[in-house]
Amino acid sequence: MIDVLFISSSNPPVNLVADTVRLLDAEGARVWYGGTVPSAGKDDELVDVPFADRHRLPRTNLRHAVGLPNGERVWLRNRTDSWLREKARAAHVIVALDNGSIYTVWQLARRNRAARAVFGLSPALASVRELAREGGTPARGSSLPSPSFIAQETLRVARELPASVARALTSRSIMRSSLGAKLWRVPLRAPGVPDRLRVATGRRVAEAMNWAGRRSGAAYALALTATHISDPATKAELLDDSVQQELDRGVVPEHLGDAVQALLAHADESAENGRIDAAAQSLLRALMLGFHRVVHIDQLSSPLAEDAEAYVKPFHRSRAMQTVATTRGRVRPAAPPPTDRPLRLLVMVRANDHFLPQILDRYREHPGVELRYLDLAQHRALRDASSAPLRVLKERLGGDDEYAETVERLLRPHLDWADTVFLDWCLAPSGMLTTIDPGDTRMIIRLHSYEAFTRWTHMADFSRIDDLVFVADHVRDLAEVVVPQLSGPQAPRKPVLHNAMPLNDFARPKTPDARFNLGLVGVGQVAKDPLWAVEVLRLLREEDERYRLWMVGGDMPHKNSRASRNYRNEMEKVLDPLVESGAVLRLGPTDDVAGKLVDLGFILSTSVREGSHNALMEGAASGAVPVVRNWPFYADKANGARTLYPEGWIVETPAAAAERVLQVNASEENWHDNGKLASKYALSTWDWSVVSADFDRLFLGEQK
Amino acid sequence: MRETANQFAAQGWDVTVVTIEDESWELDSGVDHTLSEQVDPRVNVVKLPLRREDLETDIRGYSAERAVDPPQWVKSLRERNAESFPEPTFGGWRGALEEAVLRLHRERPADLLLTSCVPYVSLAAAWRLWEEARVPYAVDFRDGWSIDVIDGNIAFGRDSAEGRWEERILGSAISLWTVNDPIAEHYRGHYPEYADRVHVVRNGYDADSAPARPHRPDPDSGLVFGYLGTATFPTNLLRAVLEGWHLAREREPLLANARFEFRGHTGNGSQRGTNRQVEILREAASDGVSFGGPVAKADVAATYGAWDALVLIITGGHYMTSGKVYEYMATGLPIVSAHAADHDATNLLQGRPLWTGAHDVDSESMAASFVKAAHMSVESTDEQYAAAMTHAHQFARESIMAAAVKNLISELQVRKGHTQ
Structure with a gap:
């Protein structure tokens, strides 16, 4: 009988392991399996694999293993496992099933010098077949550990x-x-x-x-x-x-x-x-x-x-x-839009096209525009080059000319075609895009809001950008302070354009109970601060128990950061009893925000910061009465929620918010009138039918 | 390479082939001894003891450093390799290849060196022999180097290390072969000064891989679809094909009991025969999908002969052909295309009867293609079969290679005429 020991440090490919075990069995071998199986589901699947014995290896890392390479961590937690030591001494073939278990096999093979030690299922099968061909198995325990091994171990202990x-x-x-x-x-x-x-x-x-x-x-x-x-x-x-x-x-x-x-x-x-x-x-x-x-x-x-x-x-x-921040400018200025043919517009994005559908639809159909769309994430080479911050910095510091050549090779055909490039989001691709001189192509980047808080704006060369589009004045103000290039002699123009939103469909009749329902649409980020809304709700319910808070949208993803997780955990604790009592309704993500808004009489913006808060604008368009926290990030600045929205919508504290709701709701008629006014304001200011003219001017210039 | 060597031998040349040892092939893509048996006995084969260290599976041969952190060790190895030659996987072979070629030339002076890529490091050996002994050389570039045939992008610029090597090599080569017109056009456009050296030498198919008239399908015992080739395509492509297969079996009574057999080499090193693709195939067992491992060259015709339709799964697009397509065409069986519509395989299949057409790969289009192929397999006529075979005959490897070798020999003579 040939004894084979499989060692795994992660989820093994169960089907393939099962197939191999059966083949080994047919060759006259029996297989022991020792593995750290992280997921219980996989553990269940392994039950059906015909191992001669199966053992779960320790999963907890030792203190001094922290910071060591994975292979060493696996070995340090396994090396005292008595099952493993016993089987390793007896095995004729020791097999690592993954990278993490190789070092464990390597160490065990130094203690059992007669065993074969291989990596992978096919090599395991080949070893067993070879042993079978050679007509038998070497005597177990026939070899002591090597002298070099003993010397090294002694040294290790001393060290x-x-x-x-x-x-x-x-x-x-x-x-x-x-x-x-x-x-x-x-x-x-x-x-x-x-x-x-x-x-x-x-x-x-x-x-x-x-x-x-x-x-x-x-x-x-x-x-x-x-x-x-x-x-x-x-x-x-x-x-x-x-x-x-x-x-x-x-x-x-x-x-x-x-x-x-x-x-x-x-x-x-x-x-x-x-x-x-x-x-x-x-x-x-x-x-x-x-x-x-x-x-x-x-x-x-x-x-x-x-x-x-x-x-x-x-x-x-x-x-x-x-x-890095030294401007390199461009040799030629951007050419004016062509007059003898449609403008060639290249819309560029890296994966997040959330704010683009209206723009794409309009200019795909526009007789004066020939549009191309490039999602950098869909092309391997562009995806890699557009997320290479280290290379961008090295290139700026004069140490990576090859990066500029790569970008040149990848982007030049696009730049040669386009009269105008519009990159949405001022994130990693902006560094790549400004690595090369755009020739006479006009370059536009749109910065929404959170980019101003990231490292990416510090890695772009804005002297090669003609227009940096903002969605609100306060974001522009902040960006100007953070990035000196935006105020220098080679600074781009900095127009402010509202987001492209079709709001017409939002104006629908409200349900009878709507006036006691507060809506918070979009709760997936800490910045939305839903707990502020809960405080408003608490104050309102002290006055009238009919008030309820409806939360629409996906939850904060756990993977964002521990800070985000901490906020969410705290929020869940507060929300649980409120959901139970019916005071809070959590509707989760939806594709039909307009449909949900018919139930909402008030729309809240409780965020600590926003660019323009689209959900609030949609809510206002629907006829829900807006209640907007004076976003604290910008509250004491020249521009902010106060200057973006009508002053009456803005409140400083949850108490002021509750007071506004109660005042508006003094009568149904008053609430209705306020909603109508808000809707009218929203539709006449932010609807795509209005905003699209600004985009026309941006791309095509003043139309005669 | 085998057919090229045989063709040179047939034309009276004394041929030496430099390759790596069987065990090294075994570690990488696998080795088929029945294929080696078809090498003309006059051809001298020199096997160098080179192997891909990164694929080593004998853990006893690992250093402690490698055992502790295999990915980091492989990364360092690749960096070291790239210092010798800008090809991280094979760059380290440069010295041994150059030495071997120089030694062979000393022992028996060569009139011509023909090198085939990959690996590209073999270009260094051709260059060394040219520099030291002025032995003319030609490059069988296959899929090219400076074009990424998967993405269709330029793989590197002329000023990069790879670019400088490629330009240097092309500058003195007497001939450059590529597998299809798009790649040839890339080279002609990229290096207009050498455009006349660029020739298309298609892979073609071996006549003995083509089955006799396939057996008659038997829907009652289940139609059998087959894939024969290296299973290294992206997993999302494979998943889309298998989803399409699942849908087709649900919708089409002819396919309700059909099977889908995958054969061929897959994975290398520790993952040989057990990579992620095989795991995905195993997961689809309930849909009659199976993976049967490699097929020896001698058994290829019989394998095709047992199938009712073929599934052509290829990655890439405009610049990609893949050798499989020729062999598939020569079976006369219905072919399901599972590749981008804008693909060089599409160009070749155009006009062939018993082909589903190429519609890009998503589960719905694949399902429709499987259904179409099922009907083709039971409804095809002898005339359609004959027309499909006629379509394929233009791509017989022997005649393609014979013409290419003759052409190369005359190019060599012209070059000699110039230099004398």
Whole structure:
């Protein structure tokens, strides 16, 4: 009998494993399976595979395995498993089913030198057939581990001894006590400690604190270590790790500013010494941390909104960043629209075409326009090139001419064809698009809102853009502060155009109960702050229990960030009893918003920030009375919700919102009149029949 | 390559083929010894001990570094390979290939070197021999290099490392072969100065792979659709085909008990015969789908002979042909196209009876094509079969290669005339 041991560290392809086991069985082999099976469903499927024995390997990583490559982590948690050791000693063929289990097989094969050790199902079958052909199996346990193996193991134990001692002194129980955790800060601060030892100690303490559940303490230990380190690269790395740990937890890191400064300093120093790769890497990390969604997007406030100028100053002061932001302009200005043939308009997007249908429909049919549509996500080479921030930075720093050549090759045919390019969303593709001189093609990018809080606007060269279209004045104001290129001599024009929305269909008669139903349409982001709406509802229900809140739209995706998840968890806790009592209705996502709005007498905008809040505009068009929170990100600025909407719609607090609802609802007639006015305003201001003229002017110029 | 070598031998040349060892082929795409048996015995075959390290499956041969983090190790290997030659998978073979070619030339001076890609690193050996001994060379470029035949984009610019190599190689080559007109046009447009060197040499089919008149379909015991080829197409393409098959079986009584057999090599290294595509095929077993592994060359005709219709699954578009299409055409069986409508295979199939037409690949269009092919298989006439075979005959590999080799020899003579 030939004994085969399969080892897996992830979900195996069950059908193929089953087929192979049957084939091995036919060859006279029996198969043992040891696997870490993450999903219970797969575990059930494996029950039907005719293994001679099946065993679940440990799944919990050991503390000191954190940060090691996956293969080593798998081995560290498996190596003391008695079932595995016994089977590995007895097996004639040991098989790794995936990359993660290779190192475990490699280690086991050093302990059982007679066994074959292979990767993959077909090689397993081939090994067994070969053994069968050779007429038998080697005697088990005939070989001791190799001398080199014994030597290496001894060395490993010796090398790890101080670490073992350190681990004992940083055990979970000690680190969980505040005194224990604080004691460990002492050596991190101590003067005269060599950098290498200080870094090693700092990392060990951070690891221990993480292990003990003191997450912020771990981040603090790394940051504290960094303050005593002079080497810019090491300092930046420690602070980067410290901040990233906090971001992973959904927390705005205390040392974010220090980390950004350190990374920028390292980028500057690297660029000056000609180490372009390192400079670009550091710059990218600084941008990623500085403009991380946990800091600006998945929170109810943002340092950018509080003081944009101060926040971006370190970036603007960085010499490497100044090189990246140096405008390169264009050799020729954009040509005027052709007069002898239709305008060739290339609409470009990367996957998110949510705001484009009306524009595409109109200009596909327009006799004065020949339209092409390019979704960068649909073409492998364009998709890769349009999401290559490191290459964009390297190219700007003078270290990646090949990237510009690639972009030239991919985009030039499109630029040669188009008279005008319209890129929707000022995100990653804007960096790619502005890597090359567009020739005489007119370039337009539309920036909606959240892009102003991302790193992407810092990686585009706006001197190669003719028009940067905004959806509202307040977003434009913020972008101008954040990106100096938007105010310089080569700045693009910055027109403000409303989104393209067909609102006509929204004006439908309301149901009789609508006047007591508040609607919040779109609840999938933290910025929508649905809890603010709940507070409005609470205040209203104190006066009149007929008020209900209807929430329309998909929930906040769990994958966005831990910060987003934290908000959602909190929100669910608050909503559960309200849903149960019927005070809140959660309708989920729908394709028929207009149909849902007939039940809603009030439409809320409770967001902390918005570009133009389309759902509110649709609600207003439907005749629901708008109640708009003065979006806090922009409340104290020259422009904001206050200047975008009629002043009467705006409120500062939940109490003021409740008061507005009660006042409007003083009589059915009053509510009805207010709704009618709102609808009239919305249709005459934001309907596509009105806004389309602005787009015509944008693309085609003044029509005679 | 086998047919090319045989053709040179048939025309009286002394031919040496440089390749890699059988075990190395085994590790990669697999090896078919019945195919090697058809090599003219006069051809001398030199097998170099080169193998793709990234595909190694014997874990005892791994370093600790590789075992701990295989993806990172492979990444580093590819970077090292690319330092020798801009081809991450094979670049590291450059030195050994150059040495071997120089040694063979010293032992027995060559008049002509013909290199076939992939791998492109073999171009380096051709170049080295040209530089050191001025041995003229030609390149059988197959799918080309600077054009990405899957996406239809330019794969790299002329100033890139690959671009500089390609230009250098084309600059002194006496002839450049590509498998179809779109790729040839790409090269003629990209390098107008060398346009006259570019020739289309289609893959064609081996006459002995074509079955005799296929058996009569028997719907009662179930029609059998077949796919023979390398199963490396994208999984979303495969899923769309299988969804179409599922729908067709539900809708068409002729297909209710039909089977769909996949044969061929798939995956390499640790995934040989067990890649994601095979897993997807296994999941479709309840629809009569099966995967039967590779077919030896000697059994190809019999395999086709047992099927009632063929499914041509190919990725890519305008620039892609795939060798399968010729072999499929030569069976005389109905062909279901599962590829983009704008595809070079479409150009070849145009005008052939017993073809469903190409309609891009989604489950609905595939379902309609399967239904159409089912009817073709039971309703086709001898006349249609004869017309399909006549359509195929123009692509017999032996005559294509004989003409290409003759042409190359005369190009060589012209070149010699110029230099003398």
